[in-house]
Amino acid sequence: MNVIVSNKNQLLLENLGIDVIKDMNGEFEVDEIIATFQNFFYQRMILDITAIKNYTDIVNLQKLSISLDMEKVILLLDGTEATSNPIFLSNLVSMGIYNFTKNIEGIQYLYNTPNTYRDVAQFHRLDATFGNAMVANNKQPQQVVTIVQTAPESEFYGTRVIGVKNITKQSGASSLVYMMKNELSKHYSVVGIEVDKTDFNYFRDKNLISTVTSEVGTIINKHKDKNVIIVDINNSIVAEGFCQDVLYLIEPSIIKLQKLMTLNATALQGLKDKKIVLNQSLLSSSDVANFEYEARVKVFYNLVPLNERDNKLSELNKMLVKLGFTKQQSEI
Numbered sequence: 001m002n003v004i005v006s007n008k009n010q011l012l013l014e015n016l017g018i019d020v021i022k023d024m025n026g027e028f029e030v031d032e033i034i035a036t037f038q039n040f041f042y043q044r045m046i047l048d049i050t051a052i053k054n055y056t057d058i059v060n061l062q063k064l065s066i067s068l069d070m071e072k073v074i075l076l077l078d079g080t081e082a083t084s085n086p087i088f089l090s091n092l093v094s095m096g097i098y099n100f101t102k103n104i105e106g107i108q109y110l111y112n113t114p115n116t117y118r119d120v121a122q123f124h125r126l127d128a129t130f131g132n133a134m135v136a137n138n139k140q141p142q143q144v145v146t147i148v149q150t151a152p153e154s155e156f157y158g159t160r161v162i163g164v165k166n167i168t169k170q171s172g173a174s175s176l177v178y179m180m181k182n183e184l185s186k187h188y189s190v191v192g193i194e195v196d197k198t199d200f201n202y203f204r205d206k207n208l209i210s211t212v213t214s215e216v217g218t219i220i221n222k223h224k225d226k227n228v229i230i231v232d233i234n235n236s237i238v239a240e241g242f243c244q245d246v247l248y249l250i251e252p253s254i255i256k257l258q259k260l261m262t263l264n265a266t267a268l269q270g271l272k273d274k275k276i277v278l279n280q281s282l283l284s285s286s287d288v289a290n291f292e293y294e295a296r297v298k299v300f301y302n303l304v305p306l307n308e309r310d311n312k313l314s315e316l317n318k319m320l321v322k323l324g325f326t327k328q329q330s331e332i
Contacts, residue, residue, distance in 0.1 A: 002044045006049035030060040034067040042113045045073045056082045058091045065095040075100040076108045090125040096216035117241040163232040163243030168256040171249040172279050173198040177232045187327040191223045192233035195239040213238045249279040275300040
């Protein structure tokens with residue numbers, strides 16, 4: 001069953017032809033909507049944005065995104081410049097609000113086929129400020145966040161966002177991000193981010209940040225003054241969408257590969273043309289060639305087990321050079 005919260009579009013939403021267990025009409029404080037539906041079971045919520053008091057203030061929508069399951073919410077925009085401008089739409093995506101539309105046809109489509117990040121990635125501007133007061137007043141900001149080149153001699157410009165994702169279970173993504181951050185920090189300004197977990201707390205490193213999917217866009221944007229942002233993706237599709245490069249980690253032990261294939265027989269098929277890293281690997285070059293042939297994939301790098309306490313990790317530096325960090329060449 002579904003719920004409808006409407007205001008100016010009440011008549012439009014009455015003709016949706018869906019089962020409705022509860023409907024509200026009028027203009028409501030965002031806290032009132034949250035209190036009503038936070039513990040209320042429903043399949044979908046059709047939310048007329050004009051039903052939210054001060055809906056042009058992005059902070060009110062952020063409250064909703066934190067308190068409600070936005071995968072169940074379809075947000076009907078009012079078609080005005082205040083809710084159609086690129087910054088407003090980008091902010092929606094940053095908060096994990098992907099199901100938004102301006103018309104009845106869009107609602108009917110999203111009801112059956114909810115959006116993922118990939119469907120709305122074109123609206124996401126990493127250079128856009130949240131600028132809540134400016135958005136609320138329907139004004140363009142005087143300037144947006146710019147990318148600061150803190151190391152002018154760097155071989156690349158702007159900020160590189162690199163993701164690391166475990167494919168076989170517990171393949172060492174968190175530790176690898178930590179070691180990559182340490183090695184790259186010798187020549188670049190770097191921050192590490194993990195999504196939907198708190199393993200970074202154990203490293204006690206101020207340059208390692210734990211966050212959640214709904215906040216990852218904000219955190220990345222906040223650190224656009226860095227040369228490199230390394231993201232421990234975990235299972236966050238949103239976080240993966242932010243990354244320019246992703247290293248997909250496979251620990252090539254027999255037991256871990258067999259477990260992976262038991263859970264998902266086609267897991268490796270989706271990695272064709274991806275940057276696959278055999279992590280904590282003791283495979284020889286001939287073993288790697290056999291793996292590539294059997295799995296029908298190409299291995300980007302075969303990385304041996306590393307000691308995360310070492311100050312100099314030459315094998316890791318070789319992989320970083322292959323990723324394009326040429327300043328690491330002096331470390332090899």
